[in-house]
């Protein structure tokens with residue numbers, strides 16, 4: 001009984017501190033971050049992406065990609081409803097929350113839980129592209145498919161890149 | 177030869193069948209009226225605000241469905257400039273899905289719309305087909321059986337979205353070509369369609385139709401300035417399994433907003449429920465088809481004019 005009381009009390013104190021200093025007390029620091037991250041979990045039609053994390057730390061706040069997981073306060077009012085004082089989570093890697101098995105029967109089953117709020121959370125591929133391309137469009141970063149990852153042989157086959165169009169004068173992918 | 181026989185037996189049936197029609201009619205008729213789509217139907221929510229026009233979906237569909245090689249590779253974006261008889265690209269016998277670009281003045285970047293069969297809850301193609309070549313599966317797919325098709329192309333006229341295409345290459349082997357929701361290879365095993373899996377932007381969300389409607393409304397509610405407050409296909413044509421979200425009015429991105437909110441062939445469904453015996457009422461059927469055809473011509477003309485003013 002006594003220990004539960006203590007635990008509740010300390011959580012309340014921690015929450016109070018979190019509310020006072022939402023961006024400092026429990027937040028991960030950008031200096032803790034890796035220099036480069038190899039994004040290779042989904043590589044198939046395109047090569048893995050060698051992500052220059054250090055460069056992106058200068059370009060964006062942690063929260064813009066990691067949401068509430070680094071302990072920073074989210075900006076989206078929809079997230080704030082629950083995550084205003086959320087602490088740093090055990091793992092902050094994208095694949096921890098965004099499923100690489102999006103739309104599998106298992107994934108759909110988990111989402112059909114009527115009590116679940118995050119029914120619309122993108123899978124890993126969607127999360128990468130929506131976040132990266134969305135921001136790149138705003139800041140004029142690269143947005144062509146092959147600006148970030150080169151097509152694999154398998155990709156070239158699926159996109160049938162060797163086909164020569166019948167008429168002259170057609171534009172090919174400007175980013176090839 | 178098999179098809180020719182089919183055609184002949186079918187004609188013979190027309191002479192003998194009229195009497196039987198009246199008796200089988202009733203129960204099927206009642207069924208058709210009460211049917212409001214399968215409760216476990218799957219679907220796809222297409223979000224135009226997410227699509228970047230990369231054509232990965234088109235490439236994946238081509239491979240999955242063993243369709244003929246395209247004229248241009250799938251990473252050739254000049255296809256967005258193509259106009260055919262004043263219209264943007266459409267699905268045909270070589271492609272079950274196409275992505276088109278729309279330049280909308282109020283948005284500073286182009287929008288893209290993927291089209292394919294919408295897998296209607298109560299498909300006009302199915303109800304109009306008098307040899308029952310179409311089936312709506314409990315998973316939500318509208319599939320097609322070439323072995324019974326007589327090539328009359330009524331379904332092409334009946335579809336409000338201009339989807340079924342006819343393969344002309346073989347006169348004795350009539351075949352309609354349209355998206356089948358990857359039924360044989362994926363959907364019936366609980367897997368997402370090839371196009372959905374290929375989409376980098378998750379512009380295509382696969383799931384139970386009723387969940388997708390929840391998701392769609394949540395997405396609209398929580399991003400009010402990013403969407404018009406409407407899910408195209410929630411009610412259009414009596415409801416479709418493939419539905420759309422758009423950041424601009426749907427007619428600006430090529431949607432036919434005049435499609436009625438009830439099943440297209442509701443008004444003729446009563447007699448179409450007696451499908452194989454429909455021959456007894458040929459004149460009425462043709463009158464109906466003619467009506468549909470003229471309605472669609474009217475819309476086509478309207479779209480053409482719109483297309484011209486866009487330029």
Ligand code: SF4
Pocket residue numbers: 292293294295296299300301302318334335336337338339340354
């Ligand atoms: S969109 Fe057309 S072809 Fe597809 S199910 Fe509906 S009526 Fe049939």
Ligand code: SF4
Pocket residue numbers: 236237238240241272273292354355356357358369370371372
């Ligand atoms: S569901 Fe399958 S058949 Fe239909 S457009 Fe997608 S890949 Fe093609």
Ligand code: SF4
Pocket residue numbers: 226227228229230231232233234275288290374375376377378379380
């Ligand atoms: S794959 Fe997705 S983003 Fe690319 S064109 Fe198709 S729907 Fe749009």
